[in-house]
Amino acid sequence: MSxxxxxxxxxxxxxxxxxxxxxxxxxxxxxxxxxxDFAKEDPFGAFLASVFTRPESVPRPSQGYVAGGGAEAIAEEDQYVDYDSESDPDEDQVELAPHHDRVEVGGRTPTAQGLGLDDQASTATAGAARPSKWTPPERKAYDFWAKRLGLRVPPIVRPCRTPAGPGPCRERALDHFFSRLSDAELGRGEPVRIVHYGDSLIASDKISDMVRRRLQERFGSGGKGFLMIKKFNSFQRGYRTGDGSGxxxxxxxxxxxxxxxxxxxxGASFTAQNAGEETTFRRLGRSQVAEVYYLKDRKGGRLEVLADKTVLGEINTRTNAATSEAMKARFTIPPGTTEFKLRAVDYGPRLFGVVLEADQPGVVYESIGLPGATSRVWNEPDREDFERQLGLRDPALVIVMLGGNDGLMLSKERTTTERIEADLDAFVGRIQEASAKTDCLLVSPLEAVRxxxxxxxxxxxVLEVIELERRVAERRGCAFWDMHAAMGGEGSLAKWVKSDLMLPDLIHPRNRGSNLLGEMMSEAIMDAYDEHRARAGEGS
Amino acid sequence: MLFHSIQFMVFLPAVFLLYWAVAGHAALRKWVLLLASAVFYMAWNPLPFLIVLYCATADYLLARWMSKTTDPGRRKWLVTVSVVSNLGVLGFFKYANFFYETAATLGGWIGVRIVYHHLDILLPIGLSFVVFQTLSYTIDVYRGDCEARKSWVDVCLFISFFPQIIAGPIVRASWFMPQLDRPASLTEIDGAAALLRIAKGLVKKLLIADLLAANLVDRVFANPGHYTSMEIWAGVFSYTLQIYYDFSAYSDIAIGAAALFGYEISENFNRPYKARDLTEFWKRWHISLSTWLRDYLYIPLGGNRGSKLLTLRNVMITMVLGGIWHGASWRMALWGAVHGVGLCLTRLVWWRFGPPKHPPWWRVSLSWLATFLAVMFARVFFRAESMTLASKIFRGLVPDGLWQAPNVTPRVMAVIAVATILHFGPSDLYTRVSTVFVRLPIPVRAGLLLVIAVVIKNVANFEAQPFIYFQF
Incomplete structure (x- = not known):
């Protein structure tokens, strides 16, 4: 005792x-x-691994307070990056066109066409199921996690788009998109544009970045696509926006x-509050063409467009017309350009973003995510304006990955399933109105827990939201992919959390969790594409 | 190494065991603590510890030279070298980009083109605390408040002692050095109180500060436009609570950990939000910093010994520099300036009307409310990541007619309520709990600590956040 x-x-x-x-x-x-740790198979091994893991949260050089958690941390905290997800696949491949010109395109919606002869021809060619030079990449991290978590990639559901009748379905959702992909794989055709709408999961461009990476590995890169004028929340990545002044x-x-x-x-616009405001796009990669998307209205002003220090032209966004109109101006980027810059000459130019493209076959994958976005908010933009701009982009595929915030609102009884379904249906309707050739793919939200x-x-x-998304997809002839099922279905999030794949908010995956989801989504798309080619081959 | 990490929970008992195993040997036990401090610091990044060693070694040598000369001019020269050396280190690692960017901005205003490129300089963790602490050594030796140590290990240990190297409290050499000479001892009561103090710090950090941060504060400050004005009020109020519970938790753990080795570290907080004016606030908030600034900056500037105008000037200089000490940005300078203006106004009122002697309750209440609101609003500059966001927060505080706060969940409200009650409740509550705890049988004490660990595990966020003051 003593x-x-x-x-x-x-x-x-x-x-x-x-x-x-x-x-x-x-x-x-x-x-x-x-x-x-002591409940695991190898308790002391697990415990020692915990002890000797370097601390995750370390302070960064400070210019005052930097949030220890929250959005900033969500965007940047993850040190266990399995892939170099900040790298830009376009970076090292600079092949620029020797000329420059400027074309201003009025706000007319391109004529919506059905599958014309060219399309059928390309479908037929692609359908020959030629041996592809592409070989699936090595995915050690993905294989490791897929095995550990017992993951299975569910197939994309592709409803038949032709009226029911005898015989096999003649056209399924995504057929048109796949024929464009097939052209790209053969090195021909236009850039295949994919627009991925979503919430903070897409604003961070992590899941979508992996899908982009995998698609571009196989089908080539058509450039960066649409970039916002400046980063406006900490979810976003600097290289997917311009570097805008204050x-x-x-x-x-x-x-x-x-x-x-x-x-x-x-879903976002940027208005210059002073003459001299500018935004700069760097890491142009293989971009040969830049398109500036802006609003022509009575409050507009002049905008100078520069490639490095060379003035490419000026855009006057002011008009005396009573109505405002979404427009785009197209420029060719001179060879060797390192910076593409927009500078407001007057107060008032209102811009939506800049498109950087390679003007060659390949995939252009645009991630357009807004933190907190619900199905409702994507119906907020002026319908005509939205459809006109989306029509000008002419995407081959629009992916809609919403529902996470809708589910949250539903759990708080601030909305109803009927309301969400109506909003989502209306949003998909807008997309289809913009371009009849555009395919659509609805992706379910992740599992949510408390x-x-x-x-x-x-x-x-969440399950209610997934079901209503299935219904909308079926009704609208869109494909549907169940990311919730890919995670392992109901109750799977606990495994993801214990495997340290989720952030502490239990809503956003870490980088490696996002990469895993991106890998699964790209695999689902590739599988559906291969199946499409095989079917087309059988038919030819 | 974070105090609330599993690494530290293994590290601390291991060092405790090793230290008390060799406690009878004075030199050996200091080496144990020095090496432990090096491991603790280098767990984050090994190289910056060289900077700590540089500061300690330079000041050790300068203090030794100072002790060997009685020539006032030479002593002044030596202390000046120490000040320049330490502030040079701080200036380079912490303020190089700030100075560079400011020069570029000022150059632009007068037509001189300076192109600013961000310099990729790593800020060693806790450097501001290290520099202030090591400066206090040479200045104390210069002033004769402390003797120059013959042992290099003593100086290194004083500067790098792991409980307080990262975020204070800033310990004075004249306070700490004599403790190194005492025989090592730890009574049962002191040891038990130390363990409870560490547990108290973990509870404050993980069950209050982190919960408020993750569930409300970080979200509101990241996207104020998405929240109603009631939610923004709740967010700003919660941040005021969060930063107190976060920082005082660190101090609790530091004080408790140091006490386990028989060392006493000065208190850093005394219920700051009970202050009835800003002068009292700074006597209750981050006491080790405010007294450091008073003794090593404000008084050398002249303090209140000159004219009233000079006194106000000295207050403003001290507070603005104190603001910049917290972060290399003009936003932090503005935060310091807001406090400086508040302190100046308080002094002006006192000079005019005299300090209140027996004010009525309503005047005390009004005075407290005004002080609390001033501190709370000033915190917006401290927390917001840019002036744009700060202005959005202030605009968001204006009532928007939406009298609802759906994002302030019952859980957050409960944490706010508990945090408020604990802060403003009976001041001797913890003392009474501690008195009971230290008298309990050893297994019961251990059992209670276990209960606290289980509660933390079940209630805290899945992933803890670093202490706010780590970055300074």
């Missing part, structure tokens, strides 16, 4: 440690275990109060 008295603090510590280890290793409910007014459809409905097809103690209780509202 020994204990003399070493009371050490004894207290020893008792405490023994109690922690004992309770952690004992067959007790998980919530009673102070350390989860005086651009942001209007975004997720704001509670909107000044008007002109948001283009990206934490009760150490338990993760799945939110049933």
């Amino acid at each position: 020994f204990l008295k003399r070493h009371a603090t050490g004894a207290t510590l020893l008792f405490f440690i023994l109690a922690v280890v004992g309770l952690s290793a004992a067959p007790v409910p998980e919530w009673l275990r102070p350390l989860d 005086g651009w007014r942001l209007d975004v459809i997720t704001q509670r109060v909107l000044r008007d409905r002109y948001f283009g097809y990206s 934490k009760k103690g150490s338990q993760f209780i799945p939110k049933p509202e």
Whole structure:
């Protein structure tokens, strides 16, 4: 006893440690275990791995307060990047056109066409199921996680788009997109544009970046596509936006109060508040063509367009017309250009974004995500303006990956499934109105849970959202992919959290979790494409 | 190494065991603590520890030279070299980009073109604290408040002692050095109190500060436009609570960890939001910094010994520099300036009317409210990541007619309520708990600590956040 008295603090510590280890290793409910590692197969190995893992959260050089968590951390905290996800696949392949010109295109929607002769021809050629030079890349991280979590990639559901009748279906959802992909794989045709709409999961461009990477590996890169004028939230990546000066007014459809409905097809606009405001796009990669998307209206102003220090032209966004109109101006980027810059000559130019493209076959994958976005907010932009701009982009595929925030609203009883379904249906309707040739793919939200103690209780509202998305896809002739099922279905998020694939908010995946989802999504697209080619081959 | 990491939970008992195993040997136990401090610091990144060693070694040598001469001119020259050396290190690693960018901006205003390219300089963790602490050594030796140490290990240990190297409290040499000479001892009561103090810090950090940060504060400050004015009020109020619970938690753990080795570190907080004016606030908030600034900056500038105008000037200089100490940006300078203006106004009122002696309750209440609101609003500059976001927060505080706060969940409200009650509740609550705890039998004490660990595991966020003051 006197020994204990003399070493009371050490004894207290020893008792405490023994109690922690004992309770952690004992067959007790998980919530009673102070350390989860001791419940694993190799408890001491797992514990030592935890101890000798370098601290994840380390401060960065400070210019004042940098949030320790939250959005900033969500965007940048993850150190376990399995892939170099900040690299730009276009970076090293600079082949620029020798001339420059400028074409201003009026706000007319391109004529919507059905599958013409050219399309059928290309389909037939692609359908020959030629041996592809592409070989699937090595995906060690993906294979590791897929095995560990027992993941299976569910197929994309592609409803038949032709009226029901005898014989096999003649046209399925995504057929048109796949024929464009097939052309790209053969090195011909136009860039295959994919527009991926979503919320913060897409704003961070992590899942979509992996899909982009995989598609461009196989089908080539057609350039960066649409980029916003400047980064406006910490989810976004710098190389997917311009580097804008401080005086651009942001209007975004997720704001509670909107000044008007002109948001283009990206849901955000940037208005120069002073003459001299500028934005610069660097890392141009193989871009040969730049298109500036802007609003022509009475409050507009002049905008100077520069390639490095060479003035390519000027855009006057002001008009005396009573109505505002979404426009685009096209420029050819001179060879060797390192920076593409827009500078406001006057107060007032209102821009939506800049498209950088290679003007050659390949995939252009645009991620347009707004944190907090719901199905409702994507119906906020002026319908005509939205459809006109999307029509000008002429995407081969529009992916809609919403529902996470809708599910959240549903769980708080701030909306209903009927309302969400109507909103989503209306949004898909807008997309289809913009271009009849555009295919659509709806992707389900991730699993959502609430934490009760150490338990993760799945939110049933997510399943309701997934079901309504299936219905909208079926009704609208869109393909559907169940990312929730790809994760492992209901109850799977706990595994993802324990494998450290999710951030502590339990909503956003870490980089490696995002990469995993991106790999699965790209695999689902590739599988559907291969199946399409095989079917077309059988038919030819 | 983070205090609330599993690494630290293994590291601390291991060092404790090793230290007390050799405690009878004075030199050996100091080496154990020095090496442990090096491991603790280098767990984040090994190389910056060389900077800590450089500061310690340079000041050790300068202080030794100072002690060997009585020539006032030479002593002044030596202390000046120490100040320049330490501030040079801080200036390069922390402020190089700030100075460069400011020069580029000022150049632009007067037509001189300076192209700013961000310099990729790593800011060693806790450098501001290290520099202030090491400066206090040479200045104390210069002033005769402390003797120059003959042992290099003593100086290195004083500067790098792991409980407080990262985020204070800033310990004075004249306070800490004599403790190195005392025989190592730890009574049962002190040891038990130290363990409870560490547990208290973990509870404050993981169950209050982190919960408020992850569930409200970070979201509101990231996208104020998405929240109603009631939610923004809740967010700003919560941040005021969060930063107190975060930073005071660090101090609790530092004080508790140091006490486990028989060292006493000065208190850093005394319920700051109970202050009835800003002068009192700075006597209660980050006490080790405010007294450091008072003794090593404000008083050398002249303090309040000159004219009233000079006193106000000295207050403003001290507070603006204190602001910039927190972060290399003009936003932090503005935060310091807001406090400086508040302190100046307080002094002006006192000069005019005299300090209130027996004010009525309503005047005390008004004074408290005004002080709290001033501190709370000034925190917006401290927390927002840019002036644009700060102005959005201020605009968001204006009532928008939406009298609802759907994003302030019951859980957040509960945490806010608990945090508020604990802060403003009976001041001797913890003392009473501690008094009972230290008298309990050893297994019961260990059992209670286990209960705290289980509660933290089940209630805290899945992933803890670093302490806010780590970046300074």
